[in-house]
Amino acid sequence: MSTAADPASSPEASAERTASIAPTVTAAAQQPYDDSAVALSAVDLTLSFGQHTILSNITADIRRGAVTALIGPTGSGKTTLLRTFNRMNDKVSGYRHDGDVLIDGRSIWHPGLELTSLRRRVGMLFQRPNPFPMSILDNVVAGVRAHKMAGKPAMKSIAEQHLTEVGLWAAVKDRLKDSPFRLSGGQQQLLCLARALAIQPDVLLLDEPTSSLDPNATESIEALVRTLVPDITVVIVTHNLAQAVRIADRTIFLNKGRLVEHGPTKQLFENPAEEETANYVGGRFG
Amino acid sequence: MSGAPPQGLARTASGAGLWPSVSRRRRAGNWVFWALCLVALALVITPTLWMVAGIIGRAASHFKFSVLWTSTNNLTGGLRQPILGTVVITFAAIIIGGVISILTGLYLSEFSRHRGERSILRGGYEVLAGIPSIVLGYVGYVALVVDLHWGFGLLPAALVMTVLVIPYVTKATETSLAQVPTGYREGAEALGMSTSYTLRKIVLKAAVPGIVTGALVAIAIAIGETAPLIYTASFSDLAPSLHLTHQALPYLTYLVYFFSSLVQPVNSANILANDAALVLLVLVLVLIIIGRLIAARARRHAES
Numbered sequence: 218m219s220t221a222a223d224p225a226s227s228p229e230a231s232a233e234r235t236a237s238i239a240p241t242v243t244a245a246a247q248q249p250y251d252d253s254a255v256a257l258s259a260v261d262l263t264l265s266f267g268q269h270t271i272l273s274n275i276t277a278d279i280r281r282g283a284v285t286a287l288i289g290p291t292g293s294g295k296t297t298l299l300r301t302f303n304r305m306n307d308k309v310s311g312y313r314h315d316g317d318v319l320i321d322g323r324s325i326w327h328p329g330l331e332l333t334s335l336r337r338r339v340g341m342l343f344q345r346p347n348p349f350p351m352s353i354l355d356n357v358v359a360g361v362r363a364h365k366m367a368g369k370p371a372m373k374s375i376a377e378q379h380l381t382e383v384g385l386w387a388a389v390k391d392r393l394k395d396s397p398f399r400l401s402g403g404q405q406q407l408l409c410l411a412r413a414l415a416i417q418p419d420v421l422l423l424d425e426p427t428s429s430l431d432p433n434a435t436e437s438i439e440a441l442v443r444t445l446v447p448d449i450t451v452v453i454v455t456h457n458l459a460q461a462v463r464i465a466d467r468t469i470f471l472n473k474g475r476l477v478e479h480g481p482t483k484q485l486f487e488n489p490a491e492e493e494t495a496n497y498v499g500g501r502f503g
Numbered sequence: 504m505s506g507a508p509p510q511g512l513a514r515t516a517s518g519a520g521l522w523p524s525v526s527r528r529r530r531a532g533n534w535v536f537w538a539l540c541l542v543a544l545a546l547v548i549t550p551t552l553w554m555v556a557g558i559i560g561r562a563a564s565h566f567k568f569s570v571l572w573t574s575t576n577n578l579t580g581g582l583r584q585p586i587l588g589t590v591v592i593t594f595a596a597i598i599i600g601g602v603i604s605i606l607t608g609l610y611l612s613e614f615s616r617h618r619g620e621r622s623i624l625r626g627g628y629e630v631l632a633g634i635p636s637i638v639l640g641y642v643g644y645v646a647l648v649v650d651l652h653w654g655f656g657l658l659p660a661a662l663v664m665t666v667l668v669i670p671y672v673t674k675a676t677e678t679s680l681a682q683v684p685t686g687y688r689e690g691a692e693a694l695g696m697s698t699s700y701t702l703r704k705i706v707l708k709a710a711v712p713g714i715v716t717g718a719l720v721a722i723a724i725a726i727g728e729t730a731p732l733i734y735t736a737s738f739s740d741l742a743p744s745l746h747l748t749h750q751a752l753p754y755l756t757y758l759v760y761f762f763s764s765l766v767q768p769v770n771s772a773n774i775l776a777n778d779a780a781l782v783l784l785v786l787v788l789v790l791i792i793i794g795r796l797i798a799a800r801a802r803r804h805a806e807s
Contacts, residue, residue, distance in 0.1 A: 303693065305689070305692065305693065332695075333695040333696070333697055334695065335695070336692065336693060336694065336695035337694075337695035340693060340694070341689075341693035343686065343689060343690070343693075345686060347684070347686030347687060347689065347690040348690075349687055349690060349691070349705055350687070350708065350709050350802075350804045350805045350806065351708075351804050352804055359691075359694060359696075359704075360694035360695065360696070363691075363694060363695070363696045363697075363700055363704070364695065396803065396804040396805070397804070398804070398805070398806045409690070412690075412694070413693070413694070416694060416695070
């Protein structure tokens with residue numbers, strides 16, 4: 218796990234490389250590394266369900282305002298790691314963890330941090346679009362309503378703002394009262410994204426958000442994800458290595474529950490420090 | 504095939520040689536299966552229609568709407584008190600039973616963490632569903648009417664009917680909650696909704712059609728029950744009132760059970776029994792329609 222320590226080792230170099238692959242790269246990526254540039258960090262995190270250890274001694278800083286991709290073969294623990302960031306695993310039977318995950322330097326399991334407020338700050342988008350069985354409008358503002366972030370009269374304009382943000386407004390503005398299940402899969406996923414954005418999260422976790430979508434929808438989700446940074450920190454699990462290259466500033470490669478390598482995306486794909494990484498990104502396993 | 508020949512032609516021309524024709528055995532099998540399904544359907548529908556026609560036929564010749572609000576007087580008159588009795592008993596039972604059942608179903612499907620505990624509780628209400636209603640009636644009679652000295656009345660009748668509806672509504676609640684997609688719960692969790700908010704606004708809402716359907720089946724069954732009521736409400740021609748105990752009260756099924764078995768010349772009693780049967784039928788039908796409407800409204804934003 219020699220390279221696991223990540224940006225602290227060579228901040229300038231990594232920032233430069235990141236900048237060269239993506240013209241949209243964020244300001245945060247170019248700043249020298251410091252604590253305020255870390256949105257989330259896993260500290261020696263070990264996690265198990267019953268007898269099965271899913272994650273072993275993961276240490277990683279997720280850079281604020283950047284897109285970080287989690288890649289690795291099936292069963293490598295990338296989705297488990299992602300779901301740990303907003304404590305979606307806590308209720309799984311046999312769940313146990315050691316080590317810690319910090320958000321703004323404080324443990325996400327700190328008793329003073331309410332689970333609901335953690336999840337408000339750390340939003341999530343799932344593999345399959347999961348709109349609620351209510352109208353399109355109600356879907357967008359479901360979180361806003363639950364947290365009483367705005368009064369009733371403001372709901373429609375909030376919905377419009379976020380549907381516009383995800384590029385769905387034109388398509389749905391005449392059927393806001395309709396069922397979301399009549400939308401296409403891609404539109405449903407965009408609706409879920411609008412719903413997640415409406416509660417103004419700091420971090421957005423994406424669990425293979427495009428794996429059930431067609432290429433066009435995938436492209437619009439990817440383009441959107443790039444517009445979210447640097448206001449929002451994005452962590453995305455993907456099976457699709459090309460997708461990681463297209464949208465991620467930084468990439469973490471996991472294998473068998475261990476963090477193998479973490480670095481700027483371009484470096485990890487073109488000049489990996491670990492042989493394991495080279496084998497995986499070169500298509501020799503996984 | 505080159506060019507664009509008429510479609511029918513193209514089909515026969517290309518189909519003939521390319522595809523082996525469906526074997527005679529398979530064709531016969533298809534036909535037999537189809538016929539069996541049709542026979543089964545007829546077996547279900549015919550007696551139902553025959554019964555409905557019988558009930559309407561017997562009542563139609565003398566039915567007057569005034570029978571609905573005319574007072575019952577011994578074995579003659581109208582159906583005012585029995586209708587009120589049936590409605591009040593059933594309503595009380597579904598309110599008390601519904602609350603208990605929905606909470607039980609919620610517990611089983613959402614809160615219980617032990618498989619063993621769940622299967623014991625589930626076994627409990629499934630056994631309850633299998634107990635003959637006349638046994639429930641007898642237990643109600645011994646425990647409530649006699650031992651608690653309540654006498655015949657609305658309270659013991661409603662409680663026994665409550666026990667009768669609980670298994671149906673609990674089962675419906677539990678299964679419809681279990682069918683709520685995980686995606687809804689995860690989505691709600693990820694938005695930081697609290698457990699109670701998620702349950703109230705997302706999960707229960709999605710389960711409403713199933714719960715309502717179960718409750719309606721329960722109501723329809725309760726409306727048609729006679730045996731438990733004979734033991735707990737007895738019969739009288741007094742309208743239901745705030746006297747919850749020590750006042751026997753009438754209900755429609757009693758008229759059907761007792762009056763129709765009376766031999767001539769008490770013709771008026773037979774007539775009343777036929778009217779009661781018709782009113783019961785219409786009540787059940789109206790309930791089913793209302794339930795369908797509620798379910799359709801709750802499902803207007805649902806998947807599929």
